[in-house]
Amino acid sequence: MFEKEQQDIQFRIKAFCAENDIPDTDLKWLPIPFSGEWGISVSFFQMAANEAKAGKGKGLPVPQRAAQIAEMVKNYIGAISNISHIEAVKAYLNFYFSTPEYALRVVDTVLESGKSFGSGAPKGERVMVEYAQPNTHHSFHIGHARNTMLGETLARIVQFAGFETVRASYPGDIGLGVITVIWAYDKFYRGQEPQGVHERGQWLANIYVEATRLLETKEGETEDEKKRREAYDAERRELYKRWDAGDPQVRQLWLETREWSLDELKDILRILDVKIDVWFFESEVDEPSKAIVDELIARDIATDERPNGGAVIVKIDEKLGLTKEKYRTNVILRSDGTTLYLTKDLALAKVKFEQFHVDRSIYVVDVRQSLHMQQTFAILKLWGFPQAEKCYHLAYGFVSLPEGAMSARRGRVALFKDVYDEALTRVLAVIAEKNPGMPEAEREGVASKIGLGALSYSMLSVDNNKDIVFDINEALNFDGHTGPYIQNAYVRANSILKKFRAERHMPDQDNLPAGRFDYVLDIHEVELIEQITRFPNLVQQAAGEYRPLIIAAYVYDLANSFHSFYHAVQVLQTDTESVKIARLRLVAAAKQTIANALALLGITAPEVM
RNA sequence: GCCCUCGUAGCUCAAAGGACAGAGCAGCAGCCUUCUAAGCUGUUGGUUGUGGGUUCGAGUCCCGCCGAGGGCGCCA
Numbered sequence: 164m165f166e167k168e169q170q171d172i173q174f175r176i177k178a179f180c181a182e183n184d185i186p187d188t189d190l191k192w193l194p195i196p197f198s199g200e201w202g203i204s205v206s207f208f209q210m211a212a213n214e215a216k217a218g219k220g221k222g223l224p225v226p227q228r229a230a231q232i233a234e235m236v237k238n239y240i241g242a243i244s245n246i247s248h249i250e251a252v253k254a255y256l257n258f259y260f261s262t263p264e265y266a267l268r269v270v271d272t273v274l275e276s277g278k279s280f281g282s283g284a285p286k287g288e289r290v291m292v293e294y295a296q297p298n299t300h301h302s303f304h305i306g307h308a309r310n311t312m313l314g315e316t317l318a319r320i321v322q323f324a325g326f327e328t329v330r331a332s333y334p335g336d337i338g339l340g341v342i343t344v345i346w347a348y349d350k351f352y353r354g355q356e357p358q359g360v361h362e363r364g365q366w367l368a369n370i371y372v373e374a375t376r377l378l379e380t381k382e383g384e385t386e387d388e389k390k391r392r393e394a395y396d397a398e399r400r401e402l403y404k405r406w407d408a409g410d411p412q413v414r415q416l417w418l419e420t421r422e423w424s425l426d427e428l429k430d431i432l433r434i435l436d437v438k439i440d441v442w443f444f445e446s447e448v449d450e451p452s453k454a455i456v457d458e459l460i461a462r463d464i465a466t467d468e469r470p471n472g473g474a475v476i477v478k479i480d481e482k483l484g485l486t487k488e489k490y491r492t493n494v495i496l497r498s499d500g501t502t503l504y505l506t507k508d509l510a511l512a513k514v515k516f517e518q519f520h521v522d523r524s525i526y527v528v529d530v531r532q533s534l535h536m537q538q539t540f541a542i543l544k545l546w547g548f549p550q551a552e553k554c555y556h557l558a559y560g561f562v563s564l565p566e567g568a569m570s571a572r573r574g575r576v577a578l579f580k581d582v583y584d585e586a587l588t589r590v591l592a593v594i595a596e597k598n599p600g601m602p603e604a605e606r607e608g609v610a611s612k613i614g615l616g617a618l619s620y621s622m623l624s625v626d627n628n629k630d631i632v633f634d635i636n637e638a639l640n641f642d643g644h645t646g647p648y649i650q651n652a653y654v655r656a657n658s659i660l661k662k663f664r665a666e667r668h669m670p671d672q673d674n675l676p677a678g679r680f681d682y683v684l685d686i687h688e689v690e691l692i693e694q695i696t697r698f699p700n701l702v703q704q705a706a707g708e709y710r711p712l713i714i715a716a717y718v719y720d721l722a723n724s725f726h727s728f729y730h731a732v733q734v735l736q737t738d739t740e741s742v743k744i745a746r747l748r749l750v751a752a753a754k755q756t757i758a759n760a761l762a763l764l765g766i767t768a769p770e771v772m
Numbered sequence: 773g774c775c776c777u778c779g780u781a782g783c784u785c786a787a788a789g790g791a792c793a794g795a796g797c798a799g800c801a802g803c804c805u806u807c808u809a810a811g812c813u814g815u816u817g818g819u820u821g822u823g824g825g826u827u828c829g830a831g832u833c834c835c836g837c838c839g840a841g842g843g844c845g846c847c848a
Contacts, residue, residue, distance in 0.1 A: 193790070206790065212828050225828035253791065254828085298848080338848070445848095474846045488774065494845040504848050533776060534843055560777080561842085597810065613810085624796095625785070628777060630841075637784075637797085641810050644785085644796040651810050659807045704788075716786065719795080730803095730812045750807090772810070 202259040229254030266680035273752035283325035294527035298335040299424035300344040302368035314527040324706030347374035364427030372574035452510035530558035560630035586614030620646030652722035653768035656754035678744035718760035
């Protein structure tokens with residue numbers, strides 16, 4: 164927001180260097196750590212170190228020489244417009260902005276930009292984010308929720324930062340796990356179908372648990388049990404073959420049950436406000452991927468060991484000319500000719516590159532699949548896709564329960580829908596206690612926003628690579644470093660503005676009167692404005708590093724500043740009309756910025772809570 | 773055996789190679805006749821696992837060690 168002033172200063176420092184025979188050094192700009200004022204800071208350590216290295220030093224230790232340079236630059240530079248004063252501290256030179264201009268510029272910018280405050284200029288590059296890849300015929304648990312929230316947030320961040328963004332979902336709708344469910348359903352439950360989208364989806368997941376138990380080798384199993392188990396397994400494999408051969412009956416059964424899962428998935432995506440642009444189904448890339456295997460063999464990238472009873476493999480390290488093992492060797496086609504996860508990912512990447520023309524491709528996938536992803540990208544490179552360089556695996560830590568890893572096979576999972584329902588219950592209880600006057604009709608909607616806010620925030624305020632042990636009491640905590648704390652800041656801002664408009668009979672859509680900050684600002688006003696200023700740069704940083712945490716941490720800091728401001732600074736009670744208007748504008752700017760940052764996290768703040 | 777993460781307050785987590793390592797939870801002490809107390813203020817709590825190295829400067833980068841988790845050709 165102050166690029167012009169920064170350039171101006173930089174220009175003068177370069178002139179100073181030239182005149183004093185000091186090596187020209189790239190300047191590093193930093194925020195000033197603590198101050199009651201805003202400003203930017205530049206350090207001279209590097210310059211002093213370079214000078215010493217060039218043999219031009221004055222024999223002083225670097226920190227002292229740097230401090231000396233800072234002092235000299237300060238005297239050299241003189242006055243700069245919009246900079247109120249300059250201060251040399253240690254080896255740093257601090258430039259403080261003129262308070263009224265700075266405050267006015269920030270607040271006016273936010274209010275003029277509205278929802279787009281913080282967004283970046285178009286980058287002319289298309290990014291695809293692939294996330295929400297649950298298996299069908301299973302149920303959506305909080306591990307899937309982390310994946311989906313992370314992917315959606317990332318998509319929102321890169322989009323806001325200026326990239327054209329495509330959201331892709333890739334459900335695993337085929338494989339032995341899926342067939343297992345269909346087998347058990349067909350054998351034991353055919354014709355049954357519970358009422359309710361979620362009930363039906365969860366019912367399928369329970370069938371999977373039951374089927375797994377029937378098909379698993381048990382300790383101390385009797386001859387009869389063994390025979391029965393083997394017979395079941397043979398039936399299951401037979402079913403898979405019939406699916407593979409396109410048997411219409413099996414396909415019908417598969418499509419019907421798949422739809423039940425997808426209905427549930429789509430309802431959860433609706434709850435999470437996720438709008439997928441492109442659906443890729445694993446089953447759809449199965450056939451095309453076989454042709455890719457042939458192509459890779461023909462081009463001597465893959466090795467066909469089938470004549471010797473083996474599979475089709477790619478010796479990735481060898482083909483890349485690596486001597487140390489890094490990507491190793493992996494199978495891209497089973498000896499029986501069926502495809503694997505890796506095979507299908509190759510086919511999918513081809514579609515992404517050729518049909519959707521993506522410049523960058525982000526895969527939001529569990530960290531445990533890191534090697535698989537690296538192998539995929541390496542093969543894409545061997546295959547000749549230049550975009551392989553711009554594939555990025557966003558590896559996130561897995562979600563487990565206090566009692567251990569989740570297991571869909573054992574039915575030991577925390578279902579997203581159960582957690583969500585529990586969140587609603589808890590929020591409604593808090594509303595009944597804290598805001599009994601809230602109309603019944605509003606409560607459900609508010610509870611949903613707050614419950615989801617708490618849940619999303621608890622997941623997004625942890626860095627990508629960290630594992631999460633999911634504790635429902637922590638996830639649904641509403642105090643302190645949480646989503647509701649931030650939403651509450653928004654609500655408080657809203658309530659001030661609402662009251663003001665009511666007093667003046669001013670409609671919501673009317674702009675606030677123009678205001679000026681030509682009074683002595685309270686420290687809390689200063690800090691709030693400073694927080695608001697940080698937002699646009701942090702959006703770029705978060706998009707560049709693919710890290711929602713940056714935004715999550717930021718919006719907490721912003722809300723924290725607002726709460727402190729709210730407590731310490733009177734707005735509507737202010738006697739001076741011009742101060743009141745200026746503060747109202749600041750409140751509106753803070754509200755807007757909180758909303759914009761929360762939106763990137765997929766969190767909506769209610770108007771009241 | 774090899775590879776990838778990670779190790780920061782009692783607990784959960786932050787910290788572009790920069791100024792004093794910060795929040796929340798938990799603990800302690802205060803603040804509601806006021807724009808919503810889902811809040812605010814104060815306070816207790818640290819040899820950043822360990823030993824070296826690079827650098828003017830290291831929680832951050834490099835190497836060794838210790839410890840935790842994950843992964844390594846026909847699962848996804």
